[in-house]
Amino acid sequence: MTYSTPGSKKKFYGSKEWLWLRWQAMKRDNFECQQCKREGLVTIDSKKEEGKRKEIVLNVHHKKEIETHPELALEIDNLETLCITHHNIIHGKGFKPKKKKWNDEKW
Numbered sequence: 001m002t003y004s005t006p007g008s009k010k011k012f013y014g015s016k017e018w019l020w021l022r023w024q025a026m027k028r029d030n031f032e033c034q035q036c037k038r039e040g041l042v043t044i045d046s047k048k049e050e051g052k053r054k055e056i057v058l059n060v061h062h063k064k065e066i067e068t069h070p071e072l073a074l075e076i077d078n079l080e081t082l083c084i085t086h087h088n089i090i091h092g093k094g095f096k097p098k099k100k101k102w103n104d105e106k107w
Contacts, residue, residue, distance in 0.1 A: 003066040003073065012066065017074055022060045025079040033058060033083035043083040059087045 003009050012018055026045070033043040046055040061082045064072050072078040088094035 002070055021074055021076060025060045025076055026081050029081035033086055034080045035082055035086040058083055061087050
């Protein structure tokens with residue numbers, strides 16, 4: 001199976017096999033961000049509050065991406081639990097510093 005289209009990725013990430021394996025990876029990692037842990041920090045999963053939507057704090061990351069290594073998509077050793085911040089850093093997503101509109105030195 002290849003995961004090169006948004007539709008194929010959506011189908012994979014909604015599959016029972018993925019959801020079960022994702023849970024197993026988070027359980028193995030004690031529901032903690034492994035990169036934070038390497039940095040001496042602790043980021044744990046949020047708790048569901050009655051009447052509120054659960055805040056997404058943790059994500060399960062494929063160390064070798066499914067687009068290039070589809071054979072590892074369902075291998076638990078290819079997964080690690082990361083907080084959203086570290087997951088976004090790895091994928092180059094998130095906030096980037098704005099460029100200055102002018103150079104203060106000219107004034």
